[in-house]
Amino acid sequence: xxxxxxxxxxxxxxxxxxxxxxxxxxxxxxxxRAVTRCISIFFVDFQTYFSQDYAQTAWxxxxxxxxxxLCAPLGSVVSNHFSCQVGIMLxxxxxxxxxxxxSFATSLKHLYLTLGVLTGLGFALCYSPAIAxxxxxxxxxxxxxxxxxxxxxxxxxxxxxxxxxxxxEQFSWRGALLILGGxxxxxxxxxxxxxxxxxxxxxxxxxxxxxxRTETQGFQRASPSSTWTKEWVQTCLCGSLQQEYSFxxxxxxxxxxxxxxxMAYGCSPLFVYLVPYAxxxxxxxxxxxxxxxxxxxxxxxxxxxxxxxxxxxxxxxYQYICYLFAIGMDGLCYLCLPMLQSxxxxxxxxxxxGYFDGAYVTLIPVVTAEIxxxxxxxxxxxxxxxxxxxxxxxxxxIAGWLVDxxxxxxxxxLLCGFSMIFSSVLLGFARLVKKMRKTQLQFLAKExxxxxxxxxxxxxxxxxxxxxxxxxxxxxxxxMLGSNPT
Numbered sequence: 389x390x391x392x393x394x395x396x397x398x399x400x401x402x403x404x405x406x407x408x409x410x411x412x413x414x415x416x417x418x419x420x421r422a423v424t425r426c427i428s429i430f431f432v433d434f435q436t437y438f439s440q441d442y443a444q445t446a447w448x449x450x451x452x453x454x455x456x457x458l459c460a461p462l463g464s465v466v467s468n469h470f471s472c473q474v475g476i477m478l479x480x481x482x483x484x485x486x487x488x489x490x491s492f493a494t495s496l497k498h499l500y501l502t503l504g505v506l507t508g509l510g511f512a513l514c515y516s517p518a519i520a521x522x523x524x525x526x527x528x529x530x531x532x533x534x535x536x537x538x539x540x541x542x543x544x545x546x547x548x549x550x551x552x553x554x555x556x557e558q559f560s561w562r563g564a565l566l567i568l569g570g571x572x573x574x575x576x577x578x579x580x581x582x583x584x585x586x587x588x589x590x591x592x593x594x595x596x597x598x599x600x601r602t603e604t605q606g607f608q609r610a611s612p613s614s615t616w617t618k619e620w621v622q623t624c625l626c627g628s629l630q631q632e633y634s635f636x637x638x639x640x641x642x643x644x645x646x647x648x649x650x651m652a653y654g655c656s657p658l659f660v661y662l663v664p665y666a667x668x669x670x671x672x673x674x675x676x677x678x679x680x681x682x683x684x685x686x687x688x689x690x691x692x693x694x695x696x697x698x699x700x701x702x703x704x705x706y707q708y709i710c711y712l713f714a715i716g717m718d719g720l721c722y723l724c725l726p727m728l729q730s731x732x733x734x735x736x737x738x739x740x741x742g743y744f745d746g747a748y749v750t751l752i753p754v755v756t757a758e759i760x761x762x763x764x765x766x767x768x769x770x771x772x773x774x775x776x777x778x779x780x781x782x783x784x785x786i787a788g789w790l791v792d793x794x795x796x797x798x799x800x801x802l803l804c805g806f807s808m809i810f811s812s813v814l815l816g817f818a819r820l821v822k823k824m825r826k827t828q829l830q831f832l833a834k835e836x837x838x839x840x841x842x843x844x845x846x847x848x849x850x851x852x853x854x855x856x857x858x859x860x861x862x863x864x865x866x867x868m869l870g871s872n873p874t
Contacts (some may be wrong), residue, residue: 405583406525412581413537414517416476419575420483421685422544423568425659426450426552427676429504432563432664438496442664442788448499449660457507457773458692460516464770472582476514480575483510484614487569491562503565514575516773519753520581520766528699530757531707535695535750538697542691542746547686553677622812635760635768643715643818644759645775647811651715652779653810654722655745657787657800660684665797671727679734683742690704690714698751707818711755714748716812722796722805726798748850 391610427449435445466475493499519537555564615768635641662683666676694714698707721741728734753769760768787800 401585402526402528404525406522408581409521409525409583410533410537411859412578413518413522415574415578417538417540417571418544418548419578419684420456420482420515422548423572424449424456424511425541425545425680425684426568428660428663429549429552429680430556430561430564431656431660432673433556434496434499437561440496442791443785444496445542446660446784446788447503448496450656450781450784451500451504452508452511453656454777455505455517456777457775457780458777459509459512459772460777461770463513463516463519464766466513467520467766471519471584473584473602475517477576477578479510479513480573480579482513482567482736483575484508484573485505487565487572491565491569510572510575514578516769517766518578518582519701521705521719521766523753523757524585531695531699531750531754532692533602533695534753535692538695538750539691541749542684542687542689542742544682545687547684549677549680549684550674551784553673554861557711621798632863633764633767633771635764635773638759640759640818640822641768644813645772647715647814648772648775649665649779650807650811650814651748652776653783654719654811655802656724656780656783657804658722658741660784661787661791661800665725666731666734671731671734671807675731679738680732680737682738683745686739686742687746690743691750694743694747695750695834698754707751707754709747711751712812712815712819714744714751715815717744717746719805719808720810722801722808723802724769726796727804786822792796797817 403698421755430448431445434448438445463475463479466478486502486505486509488497488505489506492723493502519534522537523530540793552564555567559567659680662679663676665675666679671679694710696809697703698710703710718741721737721744727738728737753765754774756768756772766785783804787804790800791797792802
């Protein structure tokens, strides 16, 4: 399976088999993100059966979300060194095993290990490689392709939420987990659709790695015990890793990473506590599950329409702004939630939150690709989803602790809202500072020399380098070859 015939293309085909890859990624998001969100429907049953409080029960959802994101770089490593197909099929087997073993759990600790760790690990091997594969097949229509792919989460929630509630009523939570375990095995089918493709940038990187491996093998045969040979091997390995993760030193990526931490803290608790919150204000179980379905179906609309809109010429250059706007709107929705005390008020909330949740989720890969480029997209997405891990782990238990302590959901929802708004403000401030600095440098360059050439002051030299617009992000370089110009 590791020796896969790769389709060769100098540029993303923007169609063809790419639409089958989109279909496969669509099914992956159903089987991973939608199933994870539907775990919240088991919340009350787990709490009642094991006689535990909110905080203890919330750890189940936190662990599966955390492990999924924490092990996302592992999914990228398996995908890069073997193939996307191998990683997704292996992940499907692990995730299904975790759900099936979870149906036999006799305590919350058993669910932590099976439904949390094992299933989360399986989802991690599937999620980021599938998303990165879509980015390799599309360039011009990338946002639309991601919108369709990521809409699987919303469609999955819309369909699975009432189905899971029905399964719990008919077969108890154990039977429902067992059936979900069989359903998740479809990830193996999704993996078969992920035909690898080699782009021009990938060929260059592959040739460099091949030369390094060939030289290393030659040195090893010539002097297998040489200390110099071992140092050469270590240098090649370090160089390969440094090239693969060089984006970690980019200032734009660092800002994105910090904002992701606050965004991830805010987005997770709603999917855990919306159903319990609705039940606490007198909404029935079926109506609470219906709210999750509304979140899912509006999430679909947000995925597709926002992806299509931001691919239009008028918004193509403002995808970054659209991303931070969507995050900020979700934060504002959180701030309004404690005032909504009935089903007719919760329905508009679910529509608004679901739409903008789908919107920014669609743009995460697009914004990441804009910063790091297509070649490093798989590794960069692994890091981005890895950064979701800690917030996903701690935010539901912290929210549960606030509910247990205050006896109200208000503090928990307000904290999540302010966290998402801060994430949006941070991104906006960083982009503003970057534009101001760029304008200042352009002004300096014009004042110094219209032709941007070298000028000297005795033995002193200055030059202002030209602007570099590259695929992995905009950068303005200044080369300083002396002290002060005349």
